[in-house]
Amino acid sequence: MSAGTSGRPVILDVDTGIDDMIALLIAATAPELNLRGVTCVAGNVEIHNVARNTGKILRMVGRGDVPVSIGAAKPLMRRLRTAPDTHGPTGTGYVELRGEDRQLGTTEYTAIPASRYLAAHVNRHPREMTIVALGPLTNLAASVMAGTDLEHGAREVIWMGGTLEERGNTTETGEWNACVDPEAAEECLSHSALDQMFPLDATQDVLFTMDDLRALPETHLAGIVRDAVRFYVAFHQKADHIDGAYLHDPVALIGGLLRPDLVTDAVDERLACDTSNDVYAAGSLYRSDADDRQPVRVATALDAEGMKAELIERLSRAVASPYD
Ligand code: BDR
Ligand code: CA
Numbered sequence: 001m002s003a004g005t006s007g008r009p010v011i012l013d014v015d016t017g018i019d020d021m022i023a024l025l026i027a028a029t030a031p032e033l034n035l036r037g038v039t040c041v042a043g044n045v046e047i048h049n050v051a052r053n054t055g056k057i058l059r060m061v062g063r064g065d066v067p068v069s070i071g072a073a074k075p076l077m078r079r080l081r082t083a084p085d086t087h088g089p090t091g092t093g094y095v096e097l098r099g100e101d102r103q104l105g106t107t108e109y110t111a112i113p114a115s116r117y118l119a120a121h122v123n124r125h126p127r128e129m130t131i132v133a134l135g136p137l138t139n140l141a142a143s144v145m146a147g148t149d150l151e152h153g154a155r156e157v158i159w160m161g162g163t164l165e166e167r168g169n170t171t172e173t174g175e176w177n178a179c180v181d182p183e184a185a186e187e188c189l190s191h192s193a194l195d196q197m198f199p200l201d202a203t204q205d206v207l208f209t210m211d212d213l214r215a216l217p218e219t220h221l222a223g224i225v226r227d228a229v230r231f232y233v234a235f236h237q238k239a240d241h242i243d244g245a246y247l248h249d250p251v252a253l254i255g256g257l258l259r260p261d262l263v264t265d266a267v268d269e270r271l272a273c274d275t276s277n278d279v280y281a282a283g284s285l286y287r288s289d290a291d292d293r294q295p296v297r298v299a300t301a302l303d304a305e306g307m308k309a310e311l312i313e314r315l316s317r318a319v320a321s322p323y324d
Helices: 018-029 047-060 114-124 138-145 176-180 182-190 220-240 248-258 304-319
Strands: 008-014 033-040 068-070 130-133 156-160 196-198 263-269 271-273 285-287 296-302
Touching: 008 018, 008 114, 008 248, 018 033, 018 047, 018 220, 018 248, 018 304, 033 047, 033 114, 047 068, 068 114, 114 138, 130 138, 130 248, 138 182, 156 248, 176 182, 182 271, 196 248, 220 304, 248 296, 248 304, 296 304
Parallel strands: 008 033, 008 130, 033 068, 130 156, 156 196, 196 296
Antiparallel strands: 263 296, 271 285
16 A cells, blocks of 8 residues: 555644654555644744645655645744744754745645634545644644534544643643643634644653664755754753654654554543743643533553554654655
8 A cells, every 4th residue: 555545544734843743754655544624823934944845755755746735824823933043043943844845846835824724624634634633733723713614524633732740841730731832722622623642741751863863865855854954952962961853743643643553551631722922931831621612532651662663663764764
């Protein structure tokens, strides 16, 4: 089976982003998935960088056929903050995916904005679409606010975001995707739009080192991935004094969709997101006793060795590019 039209229909929502890039490479080449579209949201970098990175990465693995939809350029209510220290000035670390490569052609972006792209697919294919959100939830929330019933209309919605017990990576108790757009996270949680979550408690179970990436084949695309991840590792060394990087987004994709057996612990929680003006609290998750919101299945632990092997194997296949 090759990646393409067979397999489980999925839309990825990304703020590409070094780890989003790896998730995209894996999703675009996974034989089990039918990637029906990628929606872009501002987060790690501004929306034009997200859209350009996403289009180029898809084309690098021969998936220029996947529609890319441009979404929210800023959070629902707050000013956008980006993460150039973590992801580099354009979102791909030491690599800049600028310029045109004639061999790859040009991306055709859909004219439909992301929130409507999500609505159209969910409404047209009730209970069929899986949505994997790997950035701030602005696009999903905008769709919900416009009347899209993700709770009943989607087959499953999976989000990499938040933290329960693990120390936050943006504030003491807040994770980046939740902190960038807390109102969007709360909108999705209060409408029971999320089925599964991969917070830092799970994604930080696996530390990837530059040594791990030596297993990738010697291709041009593997070089791009290594140069991007090298930046991520340098950031983690400086910020967290660890020799490696957490690849949150592909870990969530694999644990949520491709290898759920690698999730070794999970809890069902009714959650809410702090939307106060307190900069230390906004974006933090807390347990809610509102029984009109459905519990979310929250992964809290992973088989770290199994996850690392699975991710490296899938990434190796993805970067063995037909364009080398
Ligand atoms: C999340 O924030 C972003 O920096 C990453 O791409 C990931 O989605 C981790 O907190
Ligand atoms: Ca991301």
